[in-house]
Amino acid sequence: MQNRASSRASARFLKRFSAPALCLAVLSGCAWAPGLEQTNRYATAPTSSFQLAARADGELIASDIADVADVGTGQFVSAGDPLEVFNRFMFAINDTLDIFILKPVAVTYRRWAPELMQEVVSNFVTHLSEPVTFANALFQGDWEHAETTGSRFLINSAIGFGMFDPATGLGLNHRNEDFGQTLAVHGVPSGPYLVLPLLGPSTVRDAAGRGVDFFLDPFSYLARTTDRTELSVGRTAAEAISFRAENIDTLDEVRRDSIDYYSRIRSLWRQQRERQIRNDVGGGPEISDAEPATDPHQVGAR
Amino acid sequence: MTAGITRMFRGVGFAFFAAALAFAGPLVAPAAAQAETPAEFLEDFSNTALTELTGDGLSQDEREARFGSLLEEGFDVPAVSQFILARFWRTASEQERADFIVVFKDYLAQRFLPLFGGARDVELRFGEGVPLQGRDDLFEVPVTFVPADGSEPVRTIWRVRQQASDFKILDVRAEGVSLAVTLRDEYTSVIRQQGSVAGLIEELRRLIDSGQIRPVNQQS
Numbered sequence: 001m002q003n004r005a006s007s008r009a010s011a012r013f014l015k016r017f018s019a020p021a022l023c024l025a026v027l028s029g030c031a032w033a034p035g036l037e038q039t040n041r042y043a044t045a046p047t048s049s050f051q052l053a054a055r056a057d058g059e060l061i062a063s064d065i066a067d068v069a070d071v072g073t074g075q076f077v078s079a080g081d082p083l084e085v086f087n088r089f090m091f092a093i094n095d096t097l098d099i100f101i102l103k104p105v106a107v108t109y110r111r112w113a114p115e116l117m118q119e120v121v122s123n124f125v126t127h128l129s130e131p132v133t134f135a136n137a138l139f140q141g142d143w144e145h146a147e148t149t150g151s152r153f154l155i156n157s158a159i160g161f162g163m164f165d166p167a168t169g170l171g172l173n174h175r176n177e178d179f180g181q182t183l184a185v186h187g188v189p190s191g192p193y194l195v196l197p198l199l200g201p202s203t204v205r206d207a208a209g210r211g212v213d214f215f216l217d218p219f220s221y222l223a224r225t226t227d228r229t230e231l232s233v234g235r236t237a238a239e240a241i242s243f244r245a246e247n248i249d250t251l252d253e254v255r256r257d258s259i260d261y262y263s264r265i266r267s268l269w270r271q272q273r274e275r276q277i278r279n280d281v282g283g284g285p286e287i288s289d290a291e292p293a294t295d296p297h298q299v300g301a302r
Numbered sequence: 303m304t305a306g307i308t309r310m311f312r313g314v315g316f317a318f319f320a321a322a323l324a325f326a327g328p329l330v331a332p333a334a335a336q337a338e339t340p341a342e343f344l345e346d347f348s349n350t351a352l353t354e355l356t357g358d359g360l361s362q363d364e365r366e367a368r369f370g371s372l373l374e375e376g377f378d379v380p381a382v383s384q385f386i387l388a389r390f391w392r393t394a395s396e397q398e399r400a401d402f403i404v405v406f407k408d409y410l411a412q413r414f415l416p417l418f419g420g421a422r423d424v425e426l427r428f429g430e431g432v433p434l435q436g437r438d439d440l441f442e443v444p445v446t447f448v449p450a451d452g453s454e455p456v457r458t459i460w461r462v463r464q465q466a467s468d469f470k471i472l473d474v475r476a477e478g479v480s481l482a483v484t485l486r487d488e489y490t491s492v493i494r495q496q497g498s499v500a501g502l503i504e505e506l507r508r509l510i511d512s513g514q515i516r517p518v519n520q521q522s
Binding site for chain 1: 505514
C-alpha cells in the first residue's frame with residue numbers, strides 16, 4: 001500500500017504543487033534545460049544573463065555547472081534572502097505545526113483511508129483548482145493550455161463527477177498555473193523569498209498572486225456568497241492532508257539529509273518554482289527504447 | 303531494497319539517486335574503448351559502476367574504496383566542490399579546500415553507495431548529448447531511468463564537460479532539481495552561520511558520523 005501511495009505521490013506531485021500546507025511544496029526543481037516546452041517566453045530566457053552574473057562574481061565555473069537564474073531578474077536563484085530572520089522564525093512555527101499536527105494526521109490518513117478514497121480526494125481538490133489554472137493560462141496567453149484545462153474540467157465534471165480523472169487518460173494532463181506565475185511571465189520579479197504562516201515557502205510576488213487567485217476561484221466565491229466558510233476550510237484541509245500524505249517519505253528524507261533544513265527547503269522550492277514558471281514538466285526529454293536520434297539536437301527538442 | 307530504490311525515484315531524492323548512478327562511473331574503461339561522446343561516456347560509466355559496486359562477496363570497505371575511485375575518475379570533484387562553496391572557495395585556505403573535498407566524498411559515499419544494491423532493477427536509456435552555450439566541450443545528456451517494476455520512468459539530465467580526451471560529470475538534475483545547486487544553496491548558508499568553511503566541514507562530519515543520511519533501510 002505504501003508503494004502505491006508513493007507512486008501516486010510522484011504522479012501527482014507536479015499537479016498538486018500549489019496545495020497549501022506547511023509541508024512546503026518543495027520537492028522538485030526548476031532550472032533551465034534544453035527542450036523545455038516553449039509555452040511561454042521564459043523557456044528560453046536567462047542563460048546569458050546568468051553567465052554575466054557569474055562572471056561578474058568571478059565564478060566562471062558556475063556557468064559550466066548550472067545556469068539557474070531567476071526569470072525576473074536573471075540573478076542566480078540562490079541570491080539573497082533579506083527576510084531570513086523572519087522567514088526562519090515562521091518556518092520554525094510551520095515546522096512545529098507540521099510535526100505535531102499535519103504529519104500525524106497525514107500518516108494516519110495514508111495508513112487507514114482506503115486507497116480509492118485517497119485517490120478521489122486528490123482528484124477532487126485538483127479538479128477544484130482547474131478554473132484558476134484556466135484563467136491564468138488565458139492571462140499568460142497560453143491558449144493551448146487553457147484549452148487543455150477547459151477540456152479537462154468539462155470531461156472530469158461530466159464523466160468523472162470531479163472525483164475521477166478520465167481526462168489524463170485522454171492525454172489532457174494537469175499542469176497548475178497561478179497568478180504568481182502569470183506575474184512572472186509578464187516580467188514581474190519575484191521579490192524576496194517569503195515563508196508564509198501555514199502556507200509555507202513563497203515570494204512577495206507569489207504571495208500577492210495567491211490573493212488574486214482567491215478572488216478568481218469560483219469555489220471561494222461560492223463559499224463567500226453563501227456564507228459557508230466551512231467549505232473553504234474543508235477544502236484547504238483536504239488539500240493539505242492529501243498533499244502531505246503523498247510526500248511523507250520524501251520530506252522525511254530531505255530532513256534527514258540536510259544540515260540546514262530551512263536552506264535545503266528554500267533551495268528546492270526556488271528551483272521548483274522556477275521550473276513551474278517555465279512550464280518544465282519533466283526532468284528532460286522522454287527517451288524511448290527506439291533507435292537513438294543521430295542529431296544531438298533532436299533529442300533535446302520535444 | 304527495490305522498494306527503497308522505488309521510493310528514491312519519487313520526489314526530491316531523484317537528483318540524488320541519479321547522481322548515485324552517475325558517481326558510479328566510468329572509469330576503468332580501457333583506453334582502446336574510450337568514449338567518444340558524452341552519452342557513450344555515461345553509458346560506460348554506469349555499466350562499470352553497476353559491475354564494480356554490485357558484485358557479490360564484496361565487503362563494505364571494498365565497495366567504499368571502489369566507489370571512491372569511481373567518484374574520483376568520473377566526477378570533476380574539485381570543480382563541483384568549488385561550485386558548491388561558491389565565493390567561500392576563494393577565501394578558504396588550501397587545507398580547508400582539501401578537507402572539504404575529503405568530507406564531501408565521504409558524504410557522497412554514505413549517501414549513495416547503499417543505493418547500488420537495487421540498481422540492477424533499473425534500466426537506463428541514454429539520449430545524445432546536447433552542446434551548451436555554443437561550446438563543443440560542455441554537454442547535457444538526457445538519461446531516462448526505467449524501473450523494472452513498471453512504475454513511472456524518471457527523466458534526468460546529466461551535465462558533462464570534456465577535458466582533453468576525457469569526460470567528467472559536473473551535475474545531475476532530476477525532476478528539475480540540480481544536485482550541485484541544492485548543495486551550494488544549503489552549504490553556503492551553513493558557512494554563513496558557522497562563520498567559516500571549517501564550520502561547514504565540522505557539521506558535515508557530524509552528519510556523516512550520525513549515520514542518518516544512509517537510506518532508512520540501510521541504517522544500523
